[in-house]
Structures are given as structure tokens and as C-alpha cells.
Amino acid sequence: MHSLIRIVVVSMALLPCFAMADSAEQEVTRLEDAWRTARIHGDTAFLERVYARDLEIGTMDGNAVPRDQDIALFASGDIKPKFIDHGPLRIQVSGDTAVVSGVDHLGGTYKGHYGEMSIRFTNVWLRHAGQWQLIASQNTRVQEKPH
Template sequence: MKRILIIAVITMATSALALGQTTDKKAARSSNVEQELIKLDKEWTEANVRGDTATLDRIFADDYTVTNVQGEVLTKAQAIANLKSGVNKTESSTPDDYTLRVYGDTAVMTHRSTTKGQYKGQDASGQHRSIHVFVKRGGRWQVVANQSTRIPQQ
């Protein structure tokens, strides 16, 4: 009886240790994905400021959709065309206050950004809250959806 109890305790302890290691690995993997996506988001921001449509073409999935702060729903082609033509001009943008949730090959990111720029000749400067949906396809992350909302000035 004593022997069975000792074996049971050892088995439970070993299982708990293995479970803890699995959880640690998942947390580390999730943290790596979060850092990778924040880096990708900052590349996206810099590409907008520079007018770098080649980088945006790589970051945006072919089925990308954006709902902008004006409430317009645009495709990847329309969003890139707006940047190329000067309809959308971003002089500066500083993202912060990131929150990420990773669900396997899908991730949802929210953040705040302070932006200076114009859209269709009108001042579009201010603070915005955005939500991005990323999907990992072919071994790389791309954004498939984005929505931004202006934060009212207080």
C-alpha cells in the first residue's frame, strides 16, 4: 500500500512538472509571436509614413479589408492606391498601448496611435484606436482586417 502511494505521488509530481514546462513553452511561443507582430505593425506604420507601397503589399493579405476612421471600407488595392496617389498622407504616427491575443495562426491586436496626416485633403491628425486581425499563411503573418476609430479630444 505504501509503495502504491509513493508511486502515485511521484507520478502526480512528474505530471505537474511536465504540464508546467508545456505551459512555459506556450507562453514563450506566444510572447515571441506578440513581439513579431508588434514589429510587423511598426513596419506597417513606417511604410505608411514613407509611402512604401511594396512593404504594404507584403504586409497586407490579398483579401485585406480596412474600415478607416471616415467609415469607408477599402480593399488592399484601394488602400495602396490611396497612398500612391496622395489621397492618404501620413506625416507621423506613433503606436502604443498594445494588446494582443494569439489563437494559433490567428491573432487580434489592438493599440492606440497618435497620428499626424491628411486624408482626401482634410486634416486626419489625432489619436486613434485600431484593431488588426493577423493570419499566418505560408509561414508568415499578414493582416487581413483593420478598423480604426478616432478617439475624441477631451
Template sequence: MSALEEIQFVEQRLREAMLNSDIKELDALLSDELLVTGPDGKLVGKADDLAAHRTGIVRIKAMVPQEIIVKILPEAAVVFALMAMQGFIQDQAFEGLYRYTRVWSKQTGNWQIIAAHISAAS
């Protein structure tokens, strides 16, 4: 399997894990070193991200890719994704387009996200 195919596969696993709040799968896909800039501008780590799914603070009901661009680098991959999303954050409904930038690194033989940025897109 090529690096591009591997990234496409882990991106699909990630979407399914986010939709199902699958903590075990998210734990496998997120690096312990993860830092994410959320749409509110706050910086969070892996533990915070997992806790948001575990406690139901974040519940994603739909996540439909509108555009995905993958840049393969020697030791990493960068994914630029535009997603149509809907769900709830702290029981507040949200719906719209969101732009994700994710940096995947192949750590210990497995691809994991080490950095991400999420912002609302118009």
C-alpha cells in the first residue's frame, strides 16, 4: 500500500472514530504529543480531545468530506480537508463547513496525528 493509500485509510478510520466517539480507535490514531488548535482558538492535547468524546461534550452526527488534499513528505503527511459537519458541543448544536489541517507522522510503524488545526470555513 502506498503512503497516500495509507493516509486515505487512516483518515477514514479517524472520521468513523469521531462519528462514533470510539475512544479506543481515537487513542490509537492520536499521538501522545498531539496538539490541536480548535475552532475557538484554544490549544488542547490528546487527553482533552479523548475526554471531550468520552464525556459527550463533543458529539459529531455528520462529517462529510467536501475536499481532501494530501501532501506526502519523507517522514509525515499533511492533510487539508473541508468537511460538512453537524453535531453538538456542550449540548449546543452546530452545523457548517469546517477546514481541518492534520499532520500525520508514522510513529512506531503506525500513522498518528501529531498536530491539527480546525476552523470554520465560509
């Protein structure tokens, strides 16, 4: 009987930890969706808020775009996504850090040239003072498989 009571007490003590993880996962999921929407609409104010000061975005060609340069591309209209659709997201939360990976299918223009592609991405979010910020992002183009 004491073992059963102990299991119930321990389970109840751990329940808030699981709820916090679910809550953080839900927050990060909403942020991922809001980030895509902000990029489609050129919402640079949103990007300014969620991009960490030292963020660099790893590009498909092996380069890294600094935070302010990425924001400037959206502000200038050089990048105009028409859509950014993601498949299932894999979200791993550990304390105040979340790692999100998945595949996006996107389409739009870059300096006036239209294109569509799929990219595999990994985003790292850090919660600081109650706010999540994107601290790292890496993208790799998914090669089309031959038919």
C-alpha cells in the first residue's frame, strides 16, 4: 500500500513538469508558425523581436546570413515568400532551449525570380526573460528524387 501511495505522490509531483514541457512545445509551435507568417507578410517588426542579436542563419549554399541582413532582405522585398508550408515538426524542449527540425515546402521570389523547393531545417530557440528568441537556424535543400 505504501508503494502505491508513493507512486501516486511522485506522479503528482512530476505532472507540472510534463505540463510545462507541453506548454513550451505549444509555445514554440506557435512561434514557428508565426515566424513563417511574418516572413510571408514581410513583418520585420516580428523578426526584430524574435531574432537574437547574434543570430546567423545557415543557408543552403553553406554561407551564414547575419540577423540584420536577413531582416533587410524582407524589408527590401528582395525575398517575397508566397507560401511556407511545413510538414510534421520535431520539437525537443530542454529547460529554456528548444530544437525544432522538419521540412518546409516554400515558394516565392528572390530578387524577382520565382522558385519552389523543399528544405530540411533545424531551428534553435532560447527562452530568455520569458521570451523565446531564435538563436540559430540551418537550412539544407532537399534534393528531388528521380522518378
